Amino acid sequence: MNHSKPSPLDIQLQVLSALMLRDIRTRFGRTIWGNAVVVLWPTAHVLIMVAIMTVRHMPAPLGESSVLFIFTGMGPMVVFMYLTRKMMEGVTVNKPLLSFPDVKFLDICVSRAVVEILNIAASIVITMLIMVAIGVDPIPKHPETAIFALCGTFFFALGMGFVNANIVTIFPPYMVGYALIIITLYGLSGVFFVPDGMPQELHEIFMWNPLTHAIMCFRSAYYPGYGEDASPLYVMMFGGCLMLIGLFWERVWTRRAL
Template sequence: MNAHASSLPRRQSYLDVYLRVLSALMLRDMRSRFGGTYWGYLVQVLWPCAHLAIIVGAMKFRGLRSPMGDDTMVFVASGALPALAFQYISREVMKGYLVHKPLTYFPQVKRFDTVVARVLVEIVSSFMGVMLVCGVLLCFGSDPVPADLMMAISGYLAAIGLGIGIGTINVGICSVFPGWALGYILVTLTVYLTSGVYFMACYMPDEIYYYMKWNPITQLIEWVRLGYDPTIPVQVDYLYLFGWIFGSLTVGLLMERYVVRAQQ
């Protein structure tokens, strides 16, 4: 009896099944980008470098100088990286839910699992993009290391946190109005262009700067840039930003509980 029992396959625990589901969803995420191969995932990781090259090239062509320090590449990277981290995560979490929705007919796959898997993939992609950009900056003779490393890293992590919070809200909206996936592209484009990625928001007229400060992405960019130049005349409202991060995450989780699950 004991010999027979020992020969039976071990029953997998709930955690084992859950981790296997997450890993399968993450691999599917990576293969579903740009043509259905892992090379497509590499294209997404390389996109921040291409983005940086385009913007720096445009500034050089127009003869614009960096308003923060003497390095245009570092100035653009310090604004673009946190803004893109927020933009990609908040958008891709929603797209991941839509792409993997048919898989939720399997009992092992829950809709929230698709959100968790896409969040993990996007976090890894974000840090890979940062390391790649830093390598490119070093190759061109720029110093990507901030004066206050913890300040810059904490600002970037806050951008990721806000992207996760807004992404979960987008999932709730998309579960009811799938067309929001297209509408949100216009929202992120508007926010990106008006957040101070290519200029210093603090040097705008006070009347304009006052309203720009209500945009959390503007303050996240200033948070990261404080790590590179602590002398810039900005004051980040950390309480306001953490309110956005934890408030959006709370609303998103409530929507997942009472809106997304109601659609099942």
């Protein structure tokens, strides 16, 4: 009986599937509660920020709902923060698997990215359901703009995740330093404020940050007339450049180092 040899694509898909299953079982365990904890963690992150703003009686710079304002800022921020950090952690945790001939550096990055994208998407849906339960309407007035903004943020985060994965492979302490970068982005990306209210000089500096554009684009779906100077194309182009840098870095340096 003849057995056809699996194609390279079949092997690639089998490797990715195996890595994703291993990632899920390693991080979540074999029970539904483990999965729930990981999926709900980004949701808890958003709710904690909402609670802090509510306790401090901070008025929303846009609209009347502080909950909605924080959600529109934290949505893209959570996408970027978790995806870029988890891709970096995935390479560190799964590095021993690179001893297998069919497992490549990019396989680990892609498998971790897919799992994390699904987790974040589920977290956003759960957060929106909680908002409905407390009487806040989470449905954007322009859904296509919100979806496009999140997709652009995913692409930008994916590019940054590839770069991070390359850096941490060569310099592991970078994982600790990256936490400081995330904290800085919290304060400079417009999660808790609108850049439009800043002096012109500061506004121009903030607009160099692609995450600021991503947040403004996402908020523009909820607040008509806001974010006219935000550019989703800038976010996509920045992410594409990072993706090319990450792929080139992997081929020239990381592959040899591993």
